[in-house]
Amino acid sequence: MIVGHRKPLEEIKSYLDGCERVLVLGCGTCVAVCMAGGEKEVQLLASQLRMAFKEEGKEILVEEETIQRQCDREYFDTIKEKVENYDAVLSLACGAGVQLAAELFPRRVVLPGLNTTFIGVAEKEGVWSEKCRACANCLLAETGGICPITICPKGLVNGPCGGTNHGKCEVSKEKDCAWTLIYRRLEGQGRLEKIREIHPAKNYKAQTTPATIVHAAYIEEEA
Amino acid sequence: MPVPFAEALKSKEFVVTAEVGPPKGVDIQEMLHNIELLKDKVDALNVTDNQSSVMRIGSLPVCKLIKEAGGEPILQMTCRDRNRVALQSELLGAYILGIRNVLALTGDYITVGDHIEAKPVFDLDSVLLVKLIRQMEQGKDFAGNELKGSPKFCVGAIVTPEADPIEPQLLKFEKKIKAGAEFIQTQAIYDLDNFKKFMGYARKFQVKILAGIVLLASAGMARFMNANVPGIFVPQELIEELVAAPKGKALEKGIEIAGRMIRQLREEKVCDGVHIMAIGREHLVPEILSAAGM
Numbered sequence: 001m002i003v004g005h006r007k008p009l010e011e012i013k014s015y016l017d018g019c020e021r022v023l024v025l026g027c028g029t030c031v032a033v034c035m036a037g038g039e040k041e042v043q044l045l046a047s048q049l050r051m052a053f054k055e056e057g058k059e060i061l062v063e064e065e066t067i068q069r070q071c072d073r074e075y076f077d078t079i080k081e082k083v084e085n086y087d088a089v090l091s092l093a094c095g096a097g098v099q100l101a102a103e104l105f106p107r108r109v110v111l112p113g114l115n116t117t118f119i120g121v122a123e124k125e126g127v128w129s130e131k132c133r134a135c136a137n138c139l140l141a142e143t144g145g146i147c148p149i150t151i152c153p154k155g156l157v158n159g160p161c162g163g164t165n166h167g168k169c170e171v172s173k174e175k176d177c178a179w180t181l182i183y184r185r186l187e188g189q190g191r192l193e194k195i196r197e198i199h200p201a202k203n204y205k206a207q208t209t210p211a212t213i214v215h216a217a218y219i220e221e222e223a
Numbered sequence: 224m225p226v227p228f229a230e231a232l233k234s235k236e237f238v239v240t241a242e243v244g245p246p247k248g249v250d251i252q253e254m255l256h257n258i259e260l261l262k263d264k265v266d267a268l269n270v271t272d273n274q275s276s277v278m279r280i281g282s283l284p285v286c287k288l289i290k291e292a293g294g295e296p297i298l299q300m301t302c303r304d305r306n307r308v309a310l311q312s313e314l315l316g317a318y319i320l321g322i323r324n325v326l327a328l329t330g331d332y333i334t335v336g337d338h339i340e341a342k343p344v345f346d347l348d349s350v351l352l353v354k355l356i357r358q359m360e361q362g363k364d365f366a367g368n369e370l371k372g373s374p375k376f377c378v379g380a381i382v383t384p385e386a387d388p389i390e391p392q393l394l395k396f397e398k399k400i401k402a403g404a405e406f407i408q409t410q411a412i413y414d415l416d417n418f419k420k421f422m423g424y425a426r427k428f429q430v431k432i433l434a435g436i437v438l439l440a441s442a443g444m445a446r447f448m449n450a451n452v453p454g455i456f457v458p459q460e461l462i463e464e465l466v467a468a469p470k471g472k473a474l475e476k477g478i479e480i481a482g483r484m485i486r487q488l489r490e491e492k493v494c495d496g497v498h499i500m501a502i503g504r505e506h507l508v509p510e511i512l513s514a515a516g517m
Contacts, residue, residue, distance in 0.1 A: 153332050154343065158350040159395030161329045162383045162410060165453035171332050183391040198398050201307065201351050201365070 001030035001121075002094045003128045004037060004114035009048055015111045016088060019060060022049070023086040024113070025079075025101065026066030027093035034128055037092030037114050039066040045092065045113060061086075070097025076104050083108060136206035142194045144185035149202070151178035157199040225295040228324045229377035231266040232406055232431050237489045238266040238496030239517070240297065240408075240433060241508045243289070245270065245280035255288070257505040262294030264509055269297040269326060269408075269498060276303065276336025283313060286322045297379070298322050301330025306346035307355065307365050314359060318374035326379045326408065327352040327399075349380055350395065353402035378403060379433075383410040383454035384421035393424070400428050408498045410454045411437035413461055415487060422493055431495040434488055438501045438511065439477035442466045478507060482514020489515070 016022055024046045032038025046064045053060045065082065067075045070093035083089060088109040091098040095116040102110035118130035133150045139157065140147060149155045153171045160179035163170025167180040186192050231238050241261050246254055261268060268289050270282040286296035298317050300310065314325070333343040347355065355365045362373040380399040386392040396407065407425070412418045412434050425432050437455070439445050442465040445457040461480060468476035485497050501508050 154329060154345040154348070156329065156345065156348045158348050158398055160391045161348075162381060162386070162392075163331060163335075163453050164386065164391070166387055170453055171334055177391075179391050180388060183388075183394065187390075192394075195394065196397075198350055198354060198402055201347055204346070 001033050001119070002096075002116060003034045003118050003120045003130075004031050004094050004116040005034075006036055006041065006045070006092075007113055007115055009045075009052065012045070012090065012111075012113055013049070013052060016049070016060065016090070019088040019109070021061045021086040022063070022088045022090055023083060024049070024062060024064050024090045025070070025092065026064070027070040027091075027097050028066055028068040029071075031092060031094055031097075031114060032066075034122070035126075037094075042066050042092055045090075070094075070101055073100065073104065076101070080104075135202070136211065137203055139199075142199070143182045144189065144191070144194070146178060146182045146185060148178045148182060151176070151181070155202065157202060159195070225262070225293065226266070227377070228267040228295050228297065229405070231295075232377065232495070235266065235496075236492070238431075238433065239264075239485075239512065240267045240269050240496070240498045241265045241505065242498065242500045242502075243268050243270045243285060243505060244274055244503065245282070245285045247277065247279040249280075251280070251288075254285070255292070258289055258292050258294060260506060261508055262289065262292055264512060265499075266496070267295040267297045267324060270299055272299040272301045272328070272330070273304065273336075274331075276331045276333050276338070278336070278338055283317055283320070283322070286317065287320050290321050295324070296322055297324040297326050299326045299328060300352065301328045302345050302347045302349065302352055303330030303333065304344055306344055310347065310352065311355065311359065311364055314356060314376070315370075315374060318376070323375070324377045324379070325356060326381070327356070327404070328381060350398045350402050353378055353380055353399055353404050357403040377405055379406040379408055380404040381408050381410065382425075384412055384418055385410065385414070385456045386454045396425075397428070400430050404430060406431040406433060406495075408433045409435040411435045411448075411452075411500065413455075413457045413484070415484065415493070417456075419493055433496040433498045434484075434494050436481050436485060436497050436499045436511075438481050438499070438504060438507065439465060440504070441473045441477070474504075474507075478510050478514050481511045482516075485511070485515035485517070489517075 024042050026039050026042035027037050042064045046062050049062045065079055069075045083105050089101055090111050090113050091101050092113040098112045119132040120128045120130045123129050130150055135149050148157055160177055164177040167177055169175040169177050186194055270285045272282040273279055282299050286298045289296040327349045329349045333341050356376055356378050360373055360375055362370050364370055382396045383392055407430050442462050445462045448455045449457055465473050465476050488494055499508055
């Protein structure tokens with residue numbers, strides 16, 4: 001899932017200077033699962049804002065709404081008319097959702113309430129960790145299902161650097177060295193030959209932004 | 224004229240290189256003094272590339288100054304700050320300035336240095352940098368385009384013989400040699416028995432090995448490195464030797480230890496040479512060499 005976390009309240013409040021009617025808009029998919037931008041978090045943020053504005057003597061209306069997905073146009077249909085009532089939409093979606101909302105409501109100020117952080121997994125209650133950098137060139141078949149582009153801060157493809165120590169990373173003793181993990185896993189599977197050859201350089205062309213994917217089969221069907 | 228380092232590696236039984244760390248700022252008097260002091264006492268001077276990710280004068284201009292002073296420079300190049308375009312461009316530039324030796328490194332991560340919000344590059348890694356240089360020597364750039372005149376370098380890389388676990392490190396060591404490294408410089412070593420074990424393995428490969436010698440200035444420094452520097456292990460006996468040194472004499476003891484290690488490596492023909500890292504005390508390298516009987 002895409003993992004994000006809430007921006008500090010002070011930063012969010014500073015965006016809303018001069019607004020009179022604000023809609024806090026949640027997203028029911030990834031950011032709801034990582035407890036950053038779903039219905040519950042919308043309620044919490046809206047209450048915090050109402051209390052803060054009341055304390056500061058500001059008359060700003062704060063209302064709430066959550067749609068199932070902010071990265072899909074069709075889910076905005078139900079709130080199209082409602083949005084007309086506000087001068088700002090504070091979106092708690094990931095950066096993709098915020099941008100789609102901004103595109104669909106060009107006359108409204110659409111603002112981000114989260115910092116979108118990574119693609120990752122839930123480790124346990126309240127802990128998520130990054131697993132994928134969306135590099136468009138998946139290496140996991142060669143590296144024992146451990147991504148060196150993501151788990152190694154340097155994104156090294158030919159083995160560990162000299163900064164690794166007792167299986168940890170030079171960047172932080174809390175982080176595992178990706179290449180020690182890869183080595184151990186492939187060794188356990190008797191597949192070390194996968195990493196013995198010199199791996200070619202990464203292809204950054206595949207990562208030229210903004211990327212687009214066209215699924216031809218579906219396009220033809222429409223036509 | 225100094226002997227080209229590639230020649231020295233071939234013809235000499237034991238080569239000596241020393242590290243030069245460029246300053247942060249434009250006052251280069253002390254560095255020039257050290258270059259003058261060392262250039263005729265070692266086979267090459269190895270210039271760091273924004274060492275520890277701390278911004279300072281680059282390796283290339285200092286290599287050029289060493290060349291002008293009549294020394295033999297080794298250009299350290301890391302993959303931290305330059306993509307493949309910048310690396311190749313700098314290599315061509317180095318060649319036309321007369322620089323013939325390159326040490327290829329991955330480089331420390333940005334956040335260990337002094338510009339922690341900078342963008343880390345790491346387009347290539349040390350293995351691919353060695354490969355890139357060898358490809359340029361064949362008259363092609365990394366993308367396969369023809370070069371108008373190709374460079375020729377003596378290329379080195381590094382290894383950490385005390386790494387724990389050692390196997391992933393050795394996998395990369397072998398890739399560096401496969402990519403075309405002619406010499407390998409090691410991270411600091413202090414335990415000669417461990418190092419001899421490593422050499423037993425390394426001797427299987429056609430590559431010259433230069434043992435890394437870091438001058439110990441005090442017992443505190445040794446303990447600090449043991450706790451904080453990956454791949455450095457100073458044995459307890461050496462720490463005790465430093466502790467036992469009379470007050471104010473620990474550095475002298477460090478020089479003696481470094482000299483003793485170099486002498487033993489040379490006399491027992493353990494490896495092909497040493498790379499001395501005096502870390503801010505470059506002026507002491509001649510004393511280390513005389514302690515080694517060289």
